[in-house]
Amino acid sequence: xxxxxxxxxxxxxxxxxxxxxxxxxxxxxxxxxxxxxxxxxxxxxxxxxxxxxxxxxxxxxxxxxxxxxxxxxxxxxxxxxxxxxxxxxxxxxxxxxxxxxxxxxxxxxxxxxxxxxxxxxxxxxxxxxxxxxxxxxxxxxxxxxxxxxxxxxxxxxxxxxxxxxxxxxxxxxxxxxxxxxxxxxxxxxxxxxxxxxxxxxxxxxxxxxxxxxxxxxxxxxxxxxxxxxxxxxxxxxxxxxxxxxxxxxxxxxxxxxxxxxxxxxxxxxxxxxxxxxxxxxxxxxxxxxxxxxxxxxxxxxxxxxxxxxxxxxxxxxxxxxxxxxxxxxxxxxxxxxxxxxxxxxxxxxxxxxxxxxxxxxxxxxxxxxxxxxxxxxxxxxxxxxxxxxxxxxxxxxxxxxxxxxxxxxxxxxxxxxxxxxx
Amino acid sequence: xxxxxxxxxxxxxxxxxxxxxxxxxxxxxxxxxxxxxxxxxxxxxxxxxxxxxxxxxxxxxxxxxxxxxxxxxxxxxxxxxxxxxxxxxxxxxxxxxxxxxxxxxxxxxxxxxxxxxxxxxxxxxxxxxxxxxxxxxxxxxxxxxxxxxxxxxxxxxxxxxxxxxxxxxxxxxxxxxxxxxxxxxxxxxxxxxxxxxxxxxxxxxxxxxxxxxxxxxxxxxxxxxxxxxxxxxxxxxxxxxxxxxxxxxxxxxxxxxxxxxxxxxxxxxxxxxxxxxxxxxxxxxxxxxxxxxxxxxxxxxxxxxxxxxxxxxxxxxxxxxxxxxxxxxxxxxxxxxxxxxxxxxxxxxxxxxxxxxxxxxxxxxxxxxxxxxxxxxxxxxxxxxxxxxxxxxxxxxxxxxxxxxxxxxxxxxxxxxxxxxx
Numbered sequence: 001x002x003x004x005x006x007x008x009x010x011x012x013x014x015x016x017x018x019x020x021x022x023x024x025x026x027x028x029x030x031x032x033x034x035x036x037x038x039x040x041x042x043x044x045x046x047x048x049x050x051x052x053x054x055x056x057x058x059x060x061x062x063x064x065x066x067x068x069x070x071x072x073x074x075x076x077x078x079x080x081x082x083x084x085x086x087x088x089x090x091x092x093x094x095x096x097x098x099x100x101x102x103x104x105x106x107x108x109x110x111x112x113x114x115x116x117x118x119x120x121x122x123x124x125x126x127x128x129x130x131x132x133x134x135x136x137x138x139x140x141x142x143x144x145x146x147x148x149x150x151x152x153x154x155x156x157x158x159x160x161x162x163x164x165x166x167x168x169x170x171x172x173x174x175x176x177x178x179x180x181x182x183x184x185x186x187x188x189x190x191x192x193x194x195x196x197x198x199x200x201x202x203x204x205x206x207x208x209x210x211x212x213x214x215x216x217x218x219x220x221x222x223x224x225x226x227x228x229x230x231x232x233x234x235x236x237x238x239x240x241x242x243x244x245x246x247x248x249x250x251x252x253x254x255x256x257x258x259x260x261x262x263x264x265x266x267x268x269x270x271x272x273x274x275x276x277x278x279x280x281x282x283x284x285x286x287x288x289x290x291x292x293x294x295x296x297x298x299x300x301x302x303x304x305x306x307x308x309x310x311x312x313x314x315x316x317x318x319x320x321x322x323x324x325x326x327x328x329x330x331x332x333x334x335x336x337x338x339x340x341x342x343x344x345x346x347x348x349x350x351x352x353x354x355x356x357x358x359x360x361x362x363x364x365x366x367x368x369x370x371x372x373x374x375x376x377x378x379x380x381x382x383x384x385x386x387x388x389x390x391x392x393x394x395x396x397x398x399x400x401x402x403x404x405x406x407x408x409x410x411x412x413x414x415x416x417x418x419x420x421x422x
Numbered sequence: 423x424x425x426x427x428x429x430x431x432x433x434x435x436x437x438x439x440x441x442x443x444x445x446x447x448x449x450x451x452x453x454x455x456x457x458x459x460x461x462x463x464x465x466x467x468x469x470x471x472x473x474x475x476x477x478x479x480x481x482x483x484x485x486x487x488x489x490x491x492x493x494x495x496x497x498x499x500x501x502x503x504x505x506x507x508x509x510x511x512x513x514x515x516x517x518x519x520x521x522x523x524x525x526x527x528x529x530x531x532x533x534x535x536x537x538x539x540x541x542x543x544x545x546x547x548x549x550x551x552x553x554x555x556x557x558x559x560x561x562x563x564x565x566x567x568x569x570x571x572x573x574x575x576x577x578x579x580x581x582x583x584x585x586x587x588x589x590x591x592x593x594x595x596x597x598x599x600x601x602x603x604x605x606x607x608x609x610x611x612x613x614x615x616x617x618x619x620x621x622x623x624x625x626x627x628x629x630x631x632x633x634x635x636x637x638x639x640x641x642x643x644x645x646x647x648x649x650x651x652x653x654x655x656x657x658x659x660x661x662x663x664x665x666x667x668x669x670x671x672x673x674x675x676x677x678x679x680x681x682x683x684x685x686x687x688x689x690x691x692x693x694x695x696x697x698x699x700x701x702x703x704x705x706x707x708x709x710x711x712x713x714x715x716x717x718x719x720x721x722x723x724x725x726x727x728x729x730x731x732x733x734x735x736x737x738x739x740x741x742x743x744x745x746x747x748x749x750x751x752x753x754x755x756x757x758x759x760x761x762x763x764x765x766x767x768x769x770x771x772x773x774x775x776x777x778x779x780x781x782x783x784x785x786x787x788x789x790x791x792x793x794x795x796x797x798x799x800x801x802x803x804x805x806x807x808x809x810x811x812x813x814x815x816x817x818x819x820x821x822x823x824x825x826x827x828x829x830x831x832x833x834x835x836x837x838x839x840x841x842x843x844x
Contacts, residue, residue: 017601019594047604076597082605167824172441172726175498175827179439182469183504188722206824276701278719297700299718300610304594307730310823390823401732401812402589402628405597 006038007109009325010052011060012045014084014115014122014144017077018158019165019306020317021144024114025078026071027321028142029060038329043106043413047080049113049122053095053422055102055415062411070406072318073396075306078408081115084422086122089129096129098420103137105416110138110328114321116145116156120336121360127334140324141336141356144317146303148199151362152354153338157320158303160313160389163203165305166192166247166298167390171207173296174214174245181243187234187285189295190215191278192302194249198222198366200302204247205378206386214245216376219281221251222366223375225260230281231288233376238291248277307403311392316349323351347388428460429531431747432474433482434467436506436537436544436566439499440580441587441728442739443566446536447500448493449743450564451482460751465528465835469502471535471544475517475844477524477837484833492828494740495818497728500830503537506844508544511551518551520842525552525559527838532560532750536743538567538578542758543782549756562746563758563778566739568725570621573784574776575760579742580725582735582811585625587727588614588669588720589812593629595718596636596667603665609656609707611717612637613700614724616671620644620788622724625808626669627800636667638798641703643673644788645797647682652703653710655798660713670699729825733814738771745773769810 011028013021025044032039042060045051051058058079060068071078086095103111113123123141130137143150148159170190177188194200198220205218216237219225237244252260261277278295285293316339323337335353342348370382378386396403433450435443447466454461464482467473473480480501482490493500508517525533533552535545545563552559565572570581592612599610616622620642627640638659641647659666674682683699700717707715738761745759757775764770792804800808818825 013601017598047601050605074597075594077601079601080604081601083602084605164823168729169723169727171824171827172497172728173722175496176439176722176726179435179499179501179503180505182502183472183506190723279698279701294721295719296721296723297717297719298723299716300595300598301591301612301718301720301723304598305591306594307590387822392823393817393820395815395817398815400809401586401814402593405593
């Protein structure tokens with residue numbers, strides 16, 4: 001059999017970025033270098049898959065070794081990411097064909113797509129259409145989502161670091177409130193991400209090491225909000241502990257399924273204010289219980305907080321990037337490498353794979369036995385699941401008192417195709 | 423001259439707590455131990471000065487050496503703090519007399535009060551009234567405020583760590599927004615503390631190392647908000663850089679002097695929503711510019727963030743606690759130790775003192791030459807002032823993936839006085 005010429009790889013970041021998605025990129029790039037006989041060069045999509053559609057391919061070989069190493073400790077999507085969901089092949093064949101056109105022009109033989117559920121779906125579709133069009137393309141999805149809602153994998157890269165940030169933040173803020181509560185703020189609310197699944201909010205529960213420790217209340221999207229029950233619990237906590245510390249998921253819904261964040265605030269013109277469940281709860285507490293409150297909304301701070309990233313998370317993100325390449329060069333396609341927890345008292349993990357056809361468009365919610373009976377806290381099973389994911393402090397290097405994050409040059413490969421409207 | 427018997431010291435934390443106020447407490451306790459011939463024991467007020475009024479004195483000698491050492495890396499007010507301003511002596515002589523009564527009963531000869539401007543004022547009044555009542559009491563104020571608004575001292579303990587948190591957070595969140603802006607959020611707003619002075623917001627400017635770097639806009643309480651000018655600038659940034667990153671001080675006011683945070687949002691009942699200037703700006707951007715936005719409100723997270731505290735800040739907080747004791751045992755009274763910046767290219771600081779009579783009730787605002795001409799950024803002079811204050815990462819120890827913060831036993835000294843209503 002004649003030896004095959006090495007082909008190029010395309011890597012793209014997709015959807016909301018995380019503190020460790022660049023570590024996955026570093027894993028892909030580092031592993032690709034070890035397989036020169038199979039992978040000639042890595043191109044990355046500028047702003048995700050949009051970069052492939054527009055033929056804006058960042059030539060990774062033009063970046064310095066130091067910059068590429070620095071990806072491991074740099075948050076955000078260094079190559080650019082996007083919110084851009086490719087429609088089904090039937091609805092938009094044109095875009096899939098364009099991708100193949102661009103890939104063909106740049107001899108892309110490997111497609112690595114780093115994202116959440118939608119991205120895994122796109123990767124699967126690319127695998128199908130390339131086969132159908134007779135273009136040989138190895139397609140591997142690399143999991144990424146702060147929401148931790150992908151199926152099959154024990155956990156998602158990005159989540160462990162958000163979890164650590166949220167647990168540390170509510171621990172610190174609760175100490176603050178506790179020390180002032182006798183004469184000042186009695187209720188503190190931290191709003192965290194999680195539109196559908198309560199994993200991030202659950203992580204706040206790790207700060208409570210002993211019974212009665214803050215946070216006293218966690219509100220999950222999985223548990224419909226009951227106003228009276230909630231207010232009763234807040235009041236109980238203030239009376240018992242002197243204060244009440246709350247972590248609320250942005251995705252909490254009322255009994256009718258409506259987002260709580262959409263239930264009240266209006267601007268001066270009467271327009272509904274978008275976003276922010278914390279102020280809705282705060283106003284409720286003010287009106288019904290008259291307690292002094294404060295609230296924080298972590299928003300992007302939580303998913304960008306590389307300064308307090310989990311070492312476990314960074315290691316897994318890198319390992320999954322490496323694994324993607326190692327699978328691809330072995331000829332495996334249409335899969336996503338996943339984290340598998342090894343059974344045993346001590347936490348250990350290995351890498352396994354899941355078929356993309358099964359991963360696509362499934363969301364993994366908090367199982368009911370991870371949430372306590374009352375619905376306001378996490379169980380031991382949940383703590384046992386979460387704790388290993390926040391272990392280790394992967395501090396970035398600092399310069400002048402600030403993290404030394406890297407910035408790519410983003411040198412684009414010469415265009416070979418016609419322009420394309422997206 | 424007969425040798426004087428050692429007397430006891432009273433220490434209390436006051437007002438909003440910080441990431442490093444406990445380091446000042448540790449400085450006081452550690453220095454007091456070195457002066458056994460002068461200071462017999464340290465009592466701390468439970469919940470600040472309220473603890474003295476109620477005769478709830480925490481016996482510091484009952485805490486373990488390990489716990490006391492851990493104060494250096496524990497945020498919040500470990501002994502409890504309070505928002506409780508003593509009125510003038512004329513208006514409320516009863517409370518001052520009560521303090522003297524309690525101090526007399528416990529042979530308190532040294533009064534250390536760790537707080538902001540109001541607390542320095544109280545310390546000064548205690549000095550006056552003890553003299554007037556013929557009760558020998560050495561009174562030393564220890565500066566503390568995240569707002570950095572005390573006069574005389576080059577900077578205030580607590581500020582350096584908030585500054586570091588804000589600079590790191592806006593750096594990270596801006597990288598996040600930058601990587602998504604082509605297809606998603608274009609404007610990001612981080613709301614930080616600073617009701618009257620813009621020091622904390624200014625610190626966000628440290629993240630911008632080169633021209634055009636985020637944050638692109640800083641809104642200071644010192645600069646009246648001009649809607650049109652602001653919106654024009656936001657639009658310019660989005661067009662020029664692809665996104666606009668904003669740090670806003672909670673205390674920004676409109677041209678008429680009204681807090682912007684009070685200018686718009688209503689709940690479902692039409693009640694004004696308290697707090698939150700970020701959503702007001704966000705709604706403005708949505709209505710007038712139609713850009714997709716996100717906002718974060720750091721609230722207590724910023725002042726409690728011991729996990730990313732500035733080493734300079736921790737060192738200074740500890741040193742000022744020590745200095746307070748060293749001054750007191752020398753017989754100095756009615757002063758506040760302060761940080762003095764030594765002139766020279768390399769940052770160095772020493773400790774000096776300021777008379778409490780002059781410190782009380784003065785606020786230090788950002789000087790105009792620290793804010794650029796346009797009013798949306800900081801100048802080189804400001805950067806030169808701020809940068810040294812965020813140097814060094816004073817990481818706390820971790821256990822199980824979380825900072826190992828200490829908790830005091832808070833053993834109270836036996837009461838000797840009658841109950842007192844406050």
